Amino acid sequence: MKVFNLFFKIVRAKAGILFLYIAIFLAICFPMVHSNKAKTDFEESSISVCVIDEDRTETSKSLKDAIAARNKLVEMPHDKQKIMDAMFYEMVDYTVVIKNGYEEMLKDMGDGDSAALFDAYKMRDSFQSAMMEQYLSNYIRLVKVFTKDGMSLKDACASAGEELGKEVEVEVVTPPGSEVLDANYTDNFALFFRLLPYLLIAIMVNVLSAILVTLNKKDQKMRIECSSVRMSSYMSQIFFGSGVLTILIWGLFMVSGMIVYGGMYTGLHCWLAVFNSLIFALIAALMAILISTFNPSGTVVNMIAQILGLGMSFICGAFVSQSYLGEGVLAFARIFPVYWFEKANDMLAGIQKGTLADVRTCFIAECGYIVLFIVLIGVASARRGGKKG
Amino acid sequence: MGETVVKIANLVKNYKELRALDHLSLTIEKGEIFGLLGPNGSGKTTTISCLLSLLAYNEGTIELFGQPMTPTSYDLKARIGVILQNVAVFDELNVYENIDCFCGLYIKDKARRRQYVDEAIEFVGLNDFTGFKPKKLSGGLLRRLNIACGIAHKPELIILDEPTVAVDPQSRNKILEGIEELNKNGATVIYTTHYMEEVEQICTRIAIMDHGKKIAEGTSGELKRLIKNTETVTIEMKEVNNALLNTMKGLPNVYDVKWEAGRLKIYLAGGEHNLLNIMDALKTSGTGFGQVYSELPTLNDVFLEITGKELRDKD
Ligand SMILES: Nc1ncnc2c1ncn2[C@@H]1O[C@H](COP(=O)(O)OP(=O)(O)OP(=O)(O)O)[C@@H](O)[C@H]1O
Ligand SMILES: [Mg+2]
Numbered sequence: 038m039k040v041f042n043l044f045f046k047i048v049r050a051k052a053g054i055l056f057l058y059i060a061i062f063l064a065i066c067f068p069m070v071h072s073n074k075a076k077t078d079f080e081e082s083s084i085s086v087c088v089i090d091e092d093r094t095e096t097s098k099s100l101k102d103a104i105a106a107r108n109k110l111v112e113m114p115h116d117k118q119k120i121m122d123a124m125f126y127e128m129v130d131y132t133v134v135i136k137n138g139y140e141e142m143l144k145d146m147g148d149g150d151s152a153a154l155f156d157a158y159k160m161r162d163s164f165q166s167a168m169m170e171q172y173l174s175n176y177i178r179l180v181k182v183f184t185k186d187g188m189s190l191k192d193a194c195a196s197a198g199e200e201l202g203k204e205v206e207v208e209v210v211t212p213p214g215s216e217v218l219d220a221n222y223t224d225n226f227a228l229f230f231r232l233l234p235y236l237l238i239a240i241m242v243n244v245l246s247a248i249l250v251t252l253n254k255k256d257q258k259m260r261i262e263c264s265s266v267r268m269s270s271y272m273s274q275i276f277f278g279s280g281v282l283t284i285l286i287w288g289l290f291m292v293s294g295m296i297v298y299g300g301m302y303t304g305l306h307c308w309l310a311v312f313n314s315l316i317f318a319l320i321a322a323l324m325a326i327l328i329s330t331f332n333p334s335g336t337v338v339n340m341i342a343q344i345l346g347l348g349m350s351f352i353c354g355a356f357v358s359q360s361y362l363g364e365g366v367l368a369f370a371r372i373f374p375v376y377w378f379e380k381a382n383d384m385l386a387g388i389q390k391g392t393l394a395d396v397r398t399c400f401i402a403e404c405g406y407i408v409l410f411i412v413l414i415g416v417a418s419a420r421r422g423g424k425k426g
Numbered sequence: 427m428g429e430t431v432v433k434i435a436n437l438v439k440n441y442k443e444l445r446a447l448d449h450l451s452l453t454i455e456k457g458e459i460f461g462l463l464g465p466n467g468s469g470k471t472t473t474i475s476c477l478l479s480l481l482a483y484n485e486g487t488i489e490l491f492g493q494p495m496t497p498t499s500y501d502l503k504a505r506i507g508v509i510l511q512n513v514a515v516f517d518e519l520n521v522y523e524n525i526d527c528f529c530g531l532y533i534k535d536k537a538r539r540r541q542y543v544d545e546a547i548e549f550v551g552l553n554d555f556t557g558f559k560p561k562k563l564s565g566g567l568l569r570r571l572n573i574a575c576g577i578a579h580k581p582e583l584i585i586l587d588e589p590t591v592a593v594d595p596q597s598r599n600k601i602l603e604g605i606e607e608l609n610k611n612g613a614t615v616i617y618t619t620h621y622m623e624e625v626e627q628i629c630t631r632i633a634i635m636d637h638g639k640k641i642a643e644g645t646s647g648e649l650k651r652l653i654k655n656t657e658t659v660t661i662e663m664k665e666v667n668n669a670l671l672n673t674m675k676g677l678p679n680v681y682d683v684k685w686e687a688g689r690l691k692i693y694l695a696g697g698e699h700n701l702l703n704i705m706d707a708l709k710t711s712g713t714g715f716g717q718v719y720s721e722l723p724t725l726n727d728v729f730l731e732i733t734g735k736e737l738r739d740k741d
Contacts, residue, residue: 050518
């Protein structure tokens with residue numbers, strides 16, 4: 038087990054890179070996964086509103102309170118110049134003037150236009166002005182509906198304010214043609230797995246290839262060949278070490294994933310995504326071993342890691358979902374293992390249409406790469422073995 | 427002397443067109459410090475590589491401890507300590523870990539290994555550097571680490587391939603003394619170098635190589651007796667004339683006279699009172715001269731006389 042120990046002593050020297058990658062990944066991924074969620078939850082933004090009540094009745098006060106409940110109220114005297122200045126400096130987004138006679142007009146306006154009730158100051162047709170105008174017209178509409186139902190004006194105003202103050206329920210709409218297969222594996226969290234190929238390739242090449250290159254350095258290897266350690270034992274210990282390291286790195290990512298996920302993975306789709314990443318970790322490890330057979334130097338190793346990792350990730354849909362990539366790109370991307378990983382991941386998250394059988398097809402394609410890489414490694418090491426004296 | 431440790435017979439190694447070893451035969455007995463002396467490219471490293479089965483060879487036989495050496499002779503390999511020409515340590519491991527790692531390839535028992543590693547560190551004088559990474563060591567210290575990695579497991583046969591290349595004089599002396607000590611403790615040593623001073627200092631027997639052939643073998647004294655030169659007298663002088671050169675050539679026992687770079691060199695074969703004769707001739711000629719000194723033959727002279735060229739580029 039001496040060579041195995043040596044393997045992990047060298048790993049220790051490369052652990053810095055490993056943890057740096059994971060830390061940066063988590064720092065980027067965590068807010069992305071969670072901010073993405075906030076977007077679909079639809080948060081109403083509060084608006085700074087100045088309400089000038091010229092009517093000064095109970096009814097107008099009720100409206101003012103309703104607005105205050107949802108927005109930030111700014112008190113200002115009715116001075117056009119001052120109001121315009123405040124709006125210019127963005128201290129106020131929207132100013133509404135409740136006209137004198139508001140209560141009277143509301144009582145007997147029938148189906149008349151609500152525009153006559155208010156005056157408004159606004160800088161431009163901003164999102165905030167649109168929101169407020171929408172709000173006011175909804176409010177008046179509701180008050181009218183409630184009074185028609187026989188409510189008193191006072192109660193109608195209170196109810197309208199209450200109704201509009203409720204949180205807006207937002208439905209998550211899935212893209213047309215896709216099936217949401219599992220609510221536990223959301224497209225938000227799928228982002229974590231989508232980015233994994235880049236990380237796995239970069240780390241495996243930077244860590245595993247670098248270690249193997251070190252262990253295969255001509256002078257060091259020759260020195261070990263002089264010793265009483267059998268070459269077969271040497272090779273199998275290195276192989277064992279590589280396997281353990283691969284599982285360790287993958288495990289670290291799965292733990293990181295749980296941190297992002299906020300607990301233990303749940304649901305079939307989530308576990309299938311985990312399995313998908315395990316297959317890919319093996320592919321990345323084999324790729325790293327294959328690269329190491331060419332004995333690249335330290336800087337070259339890192340260059341290869343970046344080119345392979347970034348290149349495949351870009352065209353295979355690791356950074357943007359495959360649904361945003363062009364037909365031509367995807368047709369080309371098919372020859373890379375990352376494509377099949379991402380396709381399976383997208384289908385599991387319900388971003389792409391697909392059944393579990395389609396997901397299995399992707400897994401099989403990925404396993405094909407495992408076989409291919411093993412063959413290539415065999416050929417490469419035979420070629421290297423043959424070159425020697 | 428007894429037990430034969432290394433027996434190389436008619437070894438031939440070709441690198442494509444180039445014949446690196448040409449019917450080389452060597453026999454090394456237990457307890458020797460055997461020096462393999464030869465200029466760059468003479469085949470020293472190739473000999474060592476074949477001996478260790480790192481390299482396949484074309485013809486010949488190699489026996490270690492009376493048994494044929496093959497790539498799978500692990501029991502033989504366990505008895506050998508190897509210090510190859512290129513430093514082979516792991517940059518990721520510190521001094522202690524490196525020695526422990528290489529020692530661990532031979533010694534499984536942890537307690538014994540710890541003791542051996544400590545002894546090796548003590549032996550090469552790296553006590554103050556155990557936590558250092560190889561990149562932080564000077565050239566001399568790095569070579570010492572390389573040696574410690576090769577000898578920590580207390581091998582019976584120690585093979586060192588040019589262990590003093592690019593080493594400061596202090597580390598070099600430490601290394602040479604160390605090798606003598608290892609030998610005193612019972613190890614047989616094979617030592618390759620192109621520094622003749624080193625083999626003269628420590629080797630009990632020397633083989634001189636050139637172009638993959640052994641051109642001479644014996645103790646330092648035996649080798650020097652092989653050649654006719656017994657003494658070289660050097661006279662520093664600004665200029666020289668043909669008359670003086672001819673006078674010198676005519677003196678008894680002188681077989682060659684050369685004048686180069688302000689030095690007149692007179693080569694002598696045997697005889698007595700040579701220096702007196704030369705001084706008399708100088709005085710009679712009336713030529714001005716500086717320092718005069720007489721040297722006994724070196725292995726360089728041996729090499730020079732056999733091959734017609736210097737052992738190494740002057741450095
Ligand atoms: N792998 C190789 N392929 C081709 N030729 C080689 C190879 N290794 C060594 N040689 C040649 O074989 C000859 C002997 O080389 P070797 O390294 O054994 O010499 P050496 O005595 O150890 O020299 P040095 O003092 O420089 O270490 C040289 O001419 C060298 O160029
Ligand atoms: Mg050499």
